Amino acid sequence: MNINKKDNGLFITATGTEIGKTVVSAGIAATLKNVGINVGVMKPISSGDTSDAEYLKHAAQVDDPLNLINPISLRYPLAPSVSARIEGIPIDIASIETMYGTLSKKYDFMIVEGVGGIAVPINDDFLVSHLIHRLNLPTLIIALSGLGTINHTKLTVEFARQNNIKIIGIVLNQINADTTGLAEQTNPEEIERLTNVPIVGNVPYDKKLESQYPDPQFMVEYFRQHIQWNKLHLF
Template structure:
């Protein structure tokens, strides 16, 4: 039986890639064989060291080719549908789902990193949320820990449920010691009350020190892995 998590965020650049890598390493500590997939990335060639796929491959220590992680990669740094249009092509959802079947056959758990947030277009009215719905796995939402996050996170959760998705939890990412924001201590509570979704942890900002060791460590220290694993063990 294959299991997995679809990782989305309240927007682009919130920390999906960093959290996905950390979760993969933490889940390995719990004995899972973890696969990673990034169906569509834009802004880089597939083998660029700055691309999400290569960052995931590097941090998680994946030795297979980058094509086992990334289905589509477009050089333009725009949403997938537009990036595909500029490259004069279209994204074929069946190719993504076929790629996922290959990953599922090889691993106990597969983590799929979305692109941007849920309402990002992939092709002709088909969004990241539509892809997540077809995949059918629980949805993990990565969000900012600061003022404004309650609104963004609750909106994402509501849209997710409206689209038939199952939000399993929220991870707040990137809290800096220097952040002076009185909402920080309360945002998790309001998200849980308003969205009826557990906040599984708040991950600190690592600065330049992002390595396999540090991302694994912050996830193990700051994320409730027991509850996260329960949500995928359905």
């Protein structure tokens, strides 16, 4: 990997929830750490539990307290704005920026996992896309590798563009053990043609990634292989 830092981090979004943001964020963090980059992780907002932050913390092998990695932990597994409304506490964006500031001073590169997809509401008039702007980070989009992904990926890319978000690439991810077929084979080329965004990784399913604490060394080997680091111009 050619180390010549351009941005100070990466915001990981996806075409929706349960697409592989945490797994891919963790894989990227573990791999960067393995080549000697001082990498930090953040999951600013979680809904339901703090398992994403724990997964990221384990993969990146950092010692920050969970409430710094994951400052806003909402009670209900709902869109953040909805959970916050039920709980009666609006989400404090300024506190996220402060915590991000603290972490980004400590680390040379930050991997920040979003919540749901890019248009998910955080407060009444504040979406994930607005958070990306506040943190001033380029974005990597995670999408499913199989049938149905073209539409969701195109919508996500167009929404990001309309909102002047810099897209660094798309990673296709397989979240179940189903046999792959023609859709998986033909999707990368069609998505690149339609969006003009490079596919910078194609991550197959592996049961070991489903563990709450996968072996970081396994993650490094797996993500070294399945991310095309030469197309991902982070450094």
